[in-house]
Amino acid sequence: MLCMSLAFIFCSTPAISAEEKPVSETGPEVVILLHGMARTERSMRPLEAHLAENGFSVINTGYPSTEETVETIAEQHLAAMVEQCRKKNALKIHIVTHSLGGIVTRQYLQNHALPEGSRIVMISPPNKGSELADAFHKLFIYDWLNGPAGQVLGTGPESLPNTLKPVKGEIGVITGDASFNPLYSWLIPGPDDGKVSVESAKLHEMKDFLVVTSSHSFIMRNNKVLKQVVYFLRNGKFDHESESGRL
Numbered sequence: 604m605l606c607m608s609l610a611f612i613f614c615s616t617p618a619i620s621a622e623e624k625p626v627s628e629t630g631p632e633v634v635i636l637l638h639g640m641a642r643t644e645r646s647m648r649p650l651e652a653h654l655a656e657n658g659f660s661v662i663n664t665g666y667p668s669t670e671e672t673v674e675t676i677a678e679q680h681l682a683a684m685v686e687q688c689r690k691k692n693a694l695k696i697h698i699v700t701h702s703l704g705g706i707v708t709r710q711y712l713q714n715h716a717l718p719e720g721s722r723i724v725m726i727s728p729p730n731k732g733s734e735l736a737d738a739f740h741k742l743f744i745y746d747w748l749n750g751p752a753g754q755v756l757g758t759g760p761e762s763l764p765n766t767l768k769p770v771k772g773e774i775g776v777i778t779g780d781a782s783f784n785p786l787y788s789w790l791i792p793g794p795d796d797g798k799v800s801v802e803s804a805k806l807h808e809m810k811d812f813l814v815v816t817s818s819h820s821f822i823m824r825n826n827k828v829l830k831q832v833v834y835f836l837r838n839g840k841f842d843h844e845s846e847s848g849r850l
Contacts, residue, residue, distance in 0.1 A: 633693040637704030669750040677711040712770035731803040732758035775835040778804035779817035
């Protein structure tokens, strides 16, 4: 989408960091963070710090979002993070995602299950596909920047997001409705965050849904979002009384 733009377009940061961070302290509840396409774990560090301040153990590890298929990312990288949690004897394994990370999590849950009581928060996920992928997927620069994962994120019935089966678990979805890119918003029907429409972020089996005034690129750093992630992990729902969430 023309640098984070062509990478859910993209690229203010390298695609992956070689640094793999261990669990920030052990505990009965561990949170796995999954960054979005063409980002690194650095984009999730404000969320990592906020979760740690609220007593959660955290795994925030980079993965090759633009180099491997969603299936490979799920079965190798996310599976390794979950196994790391299991080795720490975590009773609950929560997952908090941004953008592509939500699709990776849904792919993982096609063949695996998290411990009972685990919860998932997806931040701006293209759960019904991306109109930007529809518009740009044939462009060389889009393919070069986004790799194989970028080719399967369209809105058609055959796209990966739309062929994944419903998954079990308590899932909360947060998305934004503020865009700084008029071209992308013109391509996306309805309210959007500059990359994903509010409607596309929704998931049939989600337990709760929240819209905040934020753009796609920075929503995972939004102070309201940080608080709402913690609230959902603790309560299985968002705090609609303190924040203006809307369906």
